[in-house]
Amino acid sequence: MTARIIDGKAFAEDLRGRIAGHVNRLKTDHQLTPGLAVVIVGHDPASQVYVTNKARQTAEVGMHSEKYELPETTSEAELLGLITRLNADPKIHGILVQLPLPAQIDPTRVILAIAPEKDVDCFTPGSVGRLAIGLPGPVSCTPLGCLMLLRNEFESMAGLDAVVIGRSNLVGKPMAQLLLRENCTVTMAHSRTRDLAEVVRRADIVVAAVGRAKMIAGEWIKPGATVIDVGINRIDAPEKGPGKTRLVGDVDFEGAKAVAGAITPVPGGVGPMTIACLLANTVTTASLINGLTPPRDLTA
DSSP: OOOEEOOHHHHHHHHHHHHHHHHHHHHHHHOOOOEEEEEEESOOHHHHHHHHHHHHHHHHTTOEEEEEEEOTTOOHHHHHHHHHHHHHOTTOOEEEEOSOOOTTSOHHHHHHHSOGGGBTTOOSHHHHHHHHHTOSSOOOHHHHHHHHHHHHHOSOOTTOEEEEEOOOTTTHHHHHHHHHHTTOEEEEEOTTOTTHHHHHHTOSEEEEOSOOTTOBOGGGSOTTOEEEEOOOEEEEOGGGOTTOEEEEOSBOHHHHHTTOSEEOOTTTSSHHHHHHHHHHHHHHHHHHHTTOOOOGGGOO
């Protein structure tokens, strides 16, 4: 058996098309243009590319986009002042501050300064709490993308055994909450879990988000299971030439592909969903801020 490859790039493209339709309806029916502000401090090349892509895709779906590129020497007070202005700006419905930040800025203070109703990255305690008790609102972008891919695979996930490998606030913990909402039986595992292989072998759904290249062996995967690989790890690729590298996930893709029912590749699986779900979250926050029900197909 060879697993079906879950094409996150194609799904994300379809999702952006649906988002553009919802944005157009908000403009036409409610004279509302969702607005996203992205803030980056410093000149990390990878972050620069990521932020540029976010701003471009925001504009492509018809949203209002603002990008703030601040110098490496920006003070914490200056950044907090910008966030205060964005919190009060009625044109802005989502605020994202790109991490990491320079050493002179406390990221916790910055995250706590973002108005909870505009927290499209879902880092604030209010966003975390809303997810935990099931209130409407945006969900962390990567877990939301994983959930959308899983919903596309299953008519219902009720009663399935799911294991989430990784316990980060960004992916692992919110992913477990979302799977519980889908009525899965959820196991939270991590690098220190005893007999991790046996835990994984029981799972109908495996979400790997531990940040270790090929940590999950193919022989650990239950035959027919669905594998969502969140990991993005760069490893040496001497076969491509001296000094060359390539991206791999947390799962041994070739080994898992031989036994799984469906699997996301790296790259091209979960990654493309993250920015698309950021746009979806901005539509959600714009709707909620204006007393409207968010589109069901963009939410958890």
